[in-house]
Amino acid sequence: MNGFLIDLDGTLYRGHEPIPGAAAFLQWLQQEQLPYLLVTNNSSRTPDQVAEHLQALGMEVPAAAVYTSSQAAAQYLTEQRAGQRVHMIGEDGLRIALDAAGFALDETTPDYVVQGIDRSFTYGKLTEAVRHLKHGATYVLTNPDRMLPSDGGLMPGAGSLAAAITAASGVEPVVIGKPSPIIMAYAIERLGLPAADVWVIGDNVHTDIRGGAMAGCRTALVLTGVATPDNVHEQLASAGLTPDLVCTDLPQFIAQLNDCR
Incomplete structure (x- = not known):
């Protein structure tokens, strides 16, 4: 089984805007x-919020089928067992994931600086993060x-904010989201299948496809987002x-998958 x-x-x-064929693809899986899991690098939303967003677009998916980079970050911190105090730069999805895992937000002496997308990022937040990292906090x-x-x-995105923090502090972060093997390993574990039996499907060669390939999964690139029919050769070469x-869209993936069987 795949x-x-x-x-x-x-x-x-x-x-x-829903991508044509996406709702039918999810219905086919169900x-x-x-077994499937929706894996997103977006740290701003909770799984419930993702499920609500999908429902508004005509796609019925349970929140349990969503796995975010915020959840993966909280899981990673839990496994480290190196402290419970966190200085957070991010939004509700990250805050709620950290709280659910039992981490306490600490603005004075944190063990970790955990950063995601933060659309209210300021020079003050940059300064605070750098000071904590200079005092030995781990950057995630x-x-x-x-x-x-x-x-x-x-x-x-979050990576742009991280570039500023890294440049100022000299500290490289532990990266959780795709293409990191950290989130890929957690997601594969949740599916409960060998990596070789898992397909990673996405529109971004540098995150989705690279992450899947590094994890030992099979990969399918759909040309509906970052990769398009016009730029796909450039994307793959880079x-x-x-x-x-390589599929025009998700319905074509189903057809090609059936041909592979």
């Missing part, structure tokens, strides 16, 4: 009773994405990667 780790933005939807980054798609065009499948 399992599936599926990206969200650029794969199932673009901002507030009808075939195939939810995801390395430098730019994010939005309804108004691209906007700076990454130096060859996915197992």
Whole structure:
């Protein structure tokens, strides 16, 4: 049996617009009773909020089928057992994940600086983070994405904020989100299948496809987001990667998958 780790933005939807065929793809997975997990680098939303967003776009997915970089960051910190005090730079999705895992927000002497997307990032927040890192806190980054798609065009992502923090502090973060093997290992473990039986599906060669390949999964690139029919050859060349499948969209993935069986 195959399992599936599926990206969200650029794969199932673009901002507030569903991608054609995405709802039918999820229905196919559910009808075939195939195990799947929606894995996102977006640290700003909780799984419940992701499920609500998908529902508004006509896709019925339980919150338990969503795994975010914030959840993975909290899981990573729990496994480290090196302190419970966290200085957080981020939004509700990260705060709620850390709270659920039992971490206490501490603005004075944190063990960790945990950073995700923060659309209210300021010079003051940069200064605080750098000071904590200079005093020995461990730096953990939810995801390395430098730019994010939005309804108004691209906007700076968590990786752009991390670039400023790293430049000022001289401290490189532990990266949790795709293509990091950390989130990939956690997601594969949740599916309960060998990596070789898992398909990673996404629109970004540098995060989704690279992460899947490094984890030993099979990979399918869909040309509905970062990768498009116009730029796919450039994207693949810049990454130096060859996915197992390149598909125009998710319905074509189903057709190609059936041909592979």
